[in-house]
Amino acid sequence: MTEKARIATLWLDGCSGCHMSLLDIDERILEIAPLIDLVYSPVVDAKEFPENVDLTLVEGAIASGEDIAKIKLVRSRTKLLVALGDCSVTGNVPAMRNNFLLEDVLQRGYVDNATDNPGAPTREVPKLEPKVIPLHELVPVDLFVPGCPPSADLIFFVLSEVLAGRVPDLSTQCHFGN
Ligand code: SF4
Secondary structure, X not given: OOOOEEEEEEEOEOOOHHXXXXXXXXXXXXXXXXXXXXXXXXXXXXXXXXXXXXXXXXXXXXXXXXXXXXXXXXHHOEEEEEEEOHHHHHOOHHXXXXXXXXXXXXXXXXXXXXXXXXXXXXXXXXXXXXXXXXXXXXXXXXEEXXXXXXXXXXXXXXXXXXXXXXXXXXXXXXXXXX
C-alpha cells in the first residue's frame, strides 16, 4: 500500500483479550504506526465507524442486536474483514450460553447469584439475542485468525502482510486449537 492504510478494530462480545494481544505487539507498533491511520478502535476516541476502511480486526462474537447492527455497518464499510480470535471465529466462550435458554442465563446471572438489587438490566444495555453466533454466520469474513487470544506474533504477521499488499497465508503460522 502506498498511502496510509485505514485500519480499525471492533470489540463485540469478547473479553478484550484479543485487543490486549494486539497491544502486546509492543515496540513493533513503531514499525506499523507510520503506515496506518487507526480510524476506529476501543483504544482511540472515534464515535462513528467511518467509510472506506481497508482492514478491520473484529474481536468477539455476535450476541446482541447492537452487535448485529455494528457488524453489518462495519462489513459494508470495510474491504478486508478479519475475525480476530476464537470468539469471532467460532463463538467460543460467549457461545457457551447457547446450551441454555436466555431467560435461564439471565435468571442465573442477575437473580440467583445476585447479592444486591436482583434483576436483569432492562435499560441502557443492549438486548441479548437468544443465541450467540460467530461472525461468518451473519456477514462474509475475509480472514479467520484463530487463538484465544491469537498471539501478538500472529497478529503482527497479519498486519505486516496486509500492509505489504499481500493476503496473509496463515497455513504455516497457526492451526485451530493452538
Ligand atoms: S478469543 Fe479468547 S481472548 Fe479473544 S475475546 Fe474471546 S475469550 Fe477473550
